[in-house]
Amino acid sequence: xxxxxxxxxxxxxxxxxxxxxxxxxxxxxxxxxxxxxxxxxxxxxxxxxxxxxxxxxxxxxxxxxxxxxxxxxxxxxxxxxxxxxxxxxxxxxxxxxxxxxxxxxxxxxxxxxxxxxxxxxxxxxxxxxxxxxxxxxxxxxxxxxxxxxxxxxxxxxxxxxxxxxxxxxxxxxxxxxxxxxxxxxxxxxxxxxxxxx
Amino acid sequence: xxxxxxxxxxxxxxxxxxxxxxxxxxxxxxxxxxxxxxxxxxxxxxxxxxxxxxxxxxxxxxxxxxxxxxxxxxxxxxxxxxxxxxxxxxxxxxxxxxxxxxxxxxxxxxxxxxxxxxxxxxxxxxxxxxxxxxxxxxxxxxxxxxxxxxxxxxxxxxxxxxxxxxxxxxxxxxxxxxxxxxxxxxxxxxxxxxxxx
DNA sequence: TTGATTTCCTAACATAGGTCAAGCGCACGC
DNA sequence: GCGTGCGCTTGACCTATGTTAGGAAATCAA
Numbered sequence: 001x002x003x004x005x006x007x008x009x010x011x012x013x014x015x016x017x018x019x020x021x022x023x024x025x026x027x028x029x030x031x032x033x034x035x036x037x038x039x040x041x042x043x044x045x046x047x048x049x050x051x052x053x054x055x056x057x058x059x060x061x062x063x064x065x066x067x068x069x070x071x072x073x074x075x076x077x078x079x080x081x082x083x084x085x086x087x088x089x090x091x092x093x094x095x096x097x098x099x100x101x102x103x104x105x106x107x108x109x110x111x112x113x114x115x116x117x118x119x120x121x122x123x124x125x126x127x128x129x130x131x132x133x134x135x136x137x138x139x140x141x142x143x144x145x146x147x148x149x150x151x152x153x154x155x156x157x158x159x160x161x162x163x164x165x166x167x168x169x170x171x172x173x174x175x176x177x178x179x180x181x182x183x184x185x186x187x188x189x190x191x192x193x194x195x196x197x
Numbered sequence: 198x199x200x201x202x203x204x205x206x207x208x209x210x211x212x213x214x215x216x217x218x219x220x221x222x223x224x225x226x227x228x229x230x231x232x233x234x235x236x237x238x239x240x241x242x243x244x245x246x247x248x249x250x251x252x253x254x255x256x257x258x259x260x261x262x263x264x265x266x267x268x269x270x271x272x273x274x275x276x277x278x279x280x281x282x283x284x285x286x287x288x289x290x291x292x293x294x295x296x297x298x299x300x301x302x303x304x305x306x307x308x309x310x311x312x313x314x315x316x317x318x319x320x321x322x323x324x325x326x327x328x329x330x331x332x333x334x335x336x337x338x339x340x341x342x343x344x345x346x347x348x349x350x351x352x353x354x355x356x357x358x359x360x361x362x363x364x365x366x367x368x369x370x371x372x373x374x375x376x377x378x379x380x381x382x383x384x385x386x387x388x389x390x391x392x393x394x
Numbered sequence: 395t396t397g398a399t400t401t402c403c404t405a406a407c408a409t410a411g412g413t414c415a416a417g418c419g420c421a422c423g424c
Numbered sequence: 425g426c427g428t429g430c431g432c433t434t435g436a437c438c439t440a441t442g443t444t445a446g447g448a449a450a451t452c453a454a
Binding site for chain 1: 263268270282283286287315316319322325326329330332333334336337339340341343344345373376
């Protein structure tokens with residue numbers, strides 16, 4: 001039996017915990033395939049993030065405004081889970097936007113449904129803890145990098161982990177994500193290119 | 198009935214989920230009171246963090262070495278949970294040290310025990326999720342601050358949230374934690390003092 | 395107390411990254 | 425097709441932070 005929209009999610013979860021057919025049904029029944037064009041805002045400032053999204057294809061980001069300027073806070077790509085985490089987790093109105101950078105094919109599930117899965121099914125509870133641990137470790141590493149690496153080191157590391165971002169994510173978002181201005185990223189890229197020759 | 202060493206932890210958890218007498222016993226039976234003098238290393242590089250600590254009194258930090266220099270990565274204070282999170286979560290050898298900054302009175306519990314509580318008791322599972330969410334939100338905020346605030350803003354914010362750090366945590370650790378060199382923190386402090394006059 | 399060590403501050407200089415202003419090139423709508 | 429705007433780059437200059445060196449002040453051991 002084939003579930004084209006859900007296959008990637010099933011494979012990902014199967015790699016974390018053993019997923020039997022019963023649970024495949026749960027995934028297909030609860031995760032709704034949705035598609036959005038580039039630039040769509042899935043969460044707006046002051047609204048509440050009610051869905052968790054799984055990325056089948058496309059690129060998403062969250063951003064907020066600081067002194068009238070956009071700050072890109074998270075960037076995510078296929079096989080990742082994405083939402084406006086601050087609002088989703090707390091249930092409070094979001095101070096950031098969740099936006100499709102490119103056209104996106106996603107699966108979405110309402111927070112209450114997902115939490116109910118986590119609460120009532122031990123396999124899902126295990127997956128929840130694994131996903132949360134990944135998030136914690138990822139954020140810890142990002143913090144360490146911001147504290148102790150130069151902007152150039154952070155750019156090169158992003159390139160290494162996500163070479164696809166270069167062709168799919170505008171440089172100004174990447175600049176903001178690694179914590180520098182677009183002009184500085186330009187200079188860094190120029191410098192990196194000259195070193196590579 | 199009084200459990201002097203465990204009272205703070207019981208109160209904290211009671212604020213998250215309802216704790217009945219059965220669970221108080223679980224806390225008393227599973228969390229072991231321990232005390233260490235200043236400078237004690239609870240986790241060393243290359244060893245594995247097997248315990249989660251709850252801080253009854255005292256200050257702890259984690260640090261690692263980058264280019265031969267200490268980088269203070271986390272600082273924590275009473276009523277917080279602390280460990281070398283990277284190693285504890287992954288089970289891999291730690292790349293950082295967990296150190297008592299001051300004399301400390303702690304409660305400790307082995308990872309397997311704590312996870313077993315989380316797995317087998319719905320109230321503990323709820324507490325686990327709440328604690329994890331706090332960690333995620335805290336780290337997200339720290340990342341945002343590192344990206345979009347100046348060192349002075351980060352220092353003032355730390356002062357506001359943790360005025361007690363000034364008297365209990367050496368400035369060099371605070372400097373490292375907010376991502377600047379000690380000399381820069383000195384300048385910032387001088388500047389802040391002159392503004393306050 | 396005294397000497398030794400660590401912590402903190404200061405100052406002069408160096409550099410990464412920010413700011414401002416301008417220009418290029420490409421995509422998109424008219 | 426042709427502006428027009430947006431994304432990206434560049435250059436000149438500025439500022440915050442790093443670096444290096446040294447000295448004052450606090451802390452600790454004997």
